[in-house]
Amino acid sequence: MADPTSRPDQVDDERPVDEPSRPAKSTDKDFFHALGGWGALLDIGLPWIAFLVAYAVTDHKLQLSLIIAVGIAAVLAAVRLIRRQPLRNVIGGFIGVLISAWVANRTGNAKDFYVPGLLTNLGYGLLYLITVLIRWPLFGVLYGVITQTGTAWRRDPVLLKGFSRATLVFVGLFAIRLIVQVPLYFTGSLNALGIAKIGLGLPFYALAIWLAYAVLRGSMPTEKWDEARDSITHLLRGNKK
Numbered sequence: 001m002a003d004p005t006s007r008p009d010q011v012d013d014e015r016p017v018d019e020p021s022r023p024a025k026s027t028d029k030d031f032f033h034a035l036g037g038w039g040a041l042l043d044i045g046l047p048w049i050a051f052l053v054a055y056a057v058t059d060h061k062l063q064l065s066l067i068i069a070v071g072i073a074a075v076l077a078a079v080r081l082i083r084r085q086p087l088r089n090v091i092g093g094f095i096g097v098l099i100s101a102w103v104a105n106r107t108g109n110a111k112d113f114y115v116p117g118l119l120t121n122l123g124y125g126l127l128y129l130i131t132v133l134i135r136w137p138l139f140g141v142l143y144g145v146i147t148q149t150g151t152a153w154r155r156d157p158v159l160l161k162g163f164s165r166a167t168l169v170f171v172g173l174f175a176i177r178l179i180v181q182v183p184l185y186f187t188g189s190l191n192a193l194g195i196a197k198i199g200l201g202l203p204f205y206a207l208a209i210w211l212a213y214a215v216l217r218g219s220m221p222t223e224k225w226d227e228a229r230d231s232i233t234h235l236l237r238g239n240k241k
Contacts, residue, residue, distance in 0.1 A: 047073040047097040048201060049159045050192035055110060066101040096120070111190050118181060125174030126206060128167050135160070137167040139216070143228055162182050163217025166212040173208040176200065 051069035058064050096116065102115035131138040140153050140163030153159040177200045184193040217225050 030228070046076065050200055051097075051113060052198065056191070060110065062104060062108070065110070066105060069097050070101055085136075111185055111188060111193060114181065114185060114193055117197065118178065118185065119175040121177045121181075125171055125178065128171045128174070132164050132167050132171065135164075137163040139163045139166045139212070147228060158219060158221075159224070161215055165215045165219065169208055169215060173204060176204070195235040 047069045050072040051065050054065040054068040055062070100113045100114045104110060105117055106112075128138055131141070135154070137160070140160065143159075143163065144150050144153055153163065180196050180200060181193060184196055216228075220228065
């Protein structure tokens with residue numbers, strides 16, 4: 001029988017009290033998959049590889065090679081849509097290929113297919129470097145936004161140093177790409193430029209991600225790294241637990 005002295009609004013002491021929701025615990029493997037895994041690298045790089053191969057196989061037919069590259073990018077986007085997978089990487093790659101194809105088609109010179117990429121590397125390299133020089137490294141700013149801790153990381157010398165180093169890893173990535181590819185562009189070494197684009201694309205980008213990851217993890221106390229990894233993984237998954 002119900003206790004006549006109890007009130008309808010009385011809460012059972014044994015009923016669990018709701019706690020503020022927190023991002024589900026993640027692992028380093030979850031973090032990598034949230035970034036897109038190897039599929040993300042293919043989304044970005046495959047259209048560029050398709051252009052280089054098509055240009056060689058079709059005996060330097062520029063327009064056909066451009067159509068093939070854009071077509072590959074479109075197929076990747078369609079596959080992601082059908083499988084209901086994130087489009088952030090494939091959209092970035094698709095837009096990059098479209099811009100490059102437009103530039104090359106306008107100039108009629110196949111090497112100009114790589115001009116937007118060179119300008120992008122220059123722009124990103126300068127942006128990342130400037131954020132480090134003014135002591136607002138981009139990775140730190142993103143960390144503050146994602147973890148909702150604002151600028152607290154700037155008051156921690158360890159975190160500031162770690163984020164600066166991680167950001168400099170990508171400054172190095174963009175600088176090396178330019179150092180290798182710009183001379184090839186001006187000498188008209190299209191085949192070498194294409195090979196450099198591929199070699200300094202997917203493999204080099206993966207290496208940069210790993211180096212930045214290693215630098216950050218080595219610079220942060222374990223509890224802070226776990227918090228950052230969980231928050232970033234949670235966000236990239238679209239708040240899916």
